[in-house]
């Protein structure tokens with residue numbers, strides 16, 4: 001097999017993807033996808049054109065050649081002649097197009113890459129272009145920034161329809177250099193790997209400079225200025241430690257959760273701002289945040305001039321109100337057809353994770369808790385919320401932050417193709433979602449206990465001369 005070209009095209013793509021993923025303001029965790037098209041020799045010795053595209057559920061920052069799937073481009077191109085295709089049809093169809101078997105299911109956004117005539121394509125959810133994508137005046141300002149190089153596509157859930165809209169728009173505007181997908185992300189391209197990367201980064205840089213200048217010129221302070229000043233670091237940590245057990249109990253009513261705490265400057269500025277009560281009600285800053293953060297965080301109704309007993313009461317009331325709101329959102333959308341192009345209505349799967357508790361909890365002056373089935377997933381929710389804060393900051397300088405409607409959020413959050421990503425996680429072990437404190441952990445018996453607990457899925461806090469927290473994966 002003459003795989004030299006194959007390896008170099010795919011290796012280049014992996015390297016470019018990891019470069020993009022290394023900056024989380026360019027690629028949020030698990031978000032975005034990249035592709036390259038190359039001539040390969042297939043199992044029958046035929047020369048064929050192959051689309052290499054990222055698999056569903058992997059992260060660009062850590063991708064390898066195994067994260068990508070090769071598809072016969074000749075099989076994909078004719079789909080553009082269709083007017084519609086259901087999600088199930090699309091997934092089934094793509095399963096027949098594999099260049100080499102055993103690869104991951106290709107990204108939900110595969111056809112976006114396949115339909116474009118460019119050799120290299122980057123699709124990112126970059127903060128700076130989402131300043132426009134998620135702003136009231138975003139389209140008009142993006143045109144000021146990019147003029148005729150820009151194609152603006154109104155919001156539509158990813159899938160066949162969006163891929164087709166983009167392809168037809170690019171065909172009609174052959175001089176365009178970028179596409180902004182409203183309330184979603186950016187598409188850039190190039191005929192070589194380097195040109196594609198340079199175009200992606202230059203586009204993002206241009207958007208960032210444009211919007212940062214507006215932020216600097218604005219007379220109104222960022223997020224409307226402070227409502228609650230941040231406490232000093234020691235006090236923040238002390239309060240977080242004090243309320244964490246209560247909060248963990250409150251959010252674990254249906255399923256036990258692991259908490260993650262952060263108190264970075266962006267979080268403190270946002271959570272304590274005058275605009276936070278309004279902005280936290282609007283929705284997610286990118287569709288793919290939804291399965292990790294839900295449409296809204298819980299902003300706790302408490303300020304540091306009150307005592308921590310009042311914080312406990314505010315957490316109880318806040319979680320209760322959040323659960324009621326989330327259940328109402330589930331009920332209001334229960335009849336929504338999640339695949340309108342399918343012959344039969346597709347409703348939310350009975351096994352879809354629908355725990356109504358908040359995944360992001362903001363405490364003014366103190367910081368942010370996030371939740372997840374393990375510390376890694378709680379950390380993912382936190383990383384995505386940093387992106388949301390950044391996008392809201394920029395979008396507010398572009399006429400005001402906007403997001404998906406509740407109905408649009410629901411069709412992404414409970415979309416079977418988005419839920420599929422969650423199902424890629426390995427099954428939970430017996431002690432998953434549990435935290436164990438082991439004293440004397442450095443000794444022979446102590447360390448053996450730690451290993452056993454970790455092997456069975458527990459998060460283990462080791463207490464000895466030094467303290468540390470290890471997730472099961474790092475310990476095993």
Ligand SMILES: [Zn+2]
Pocket residue numbers: 032109123124125158184185
């Ligand atoms: Zn996307």
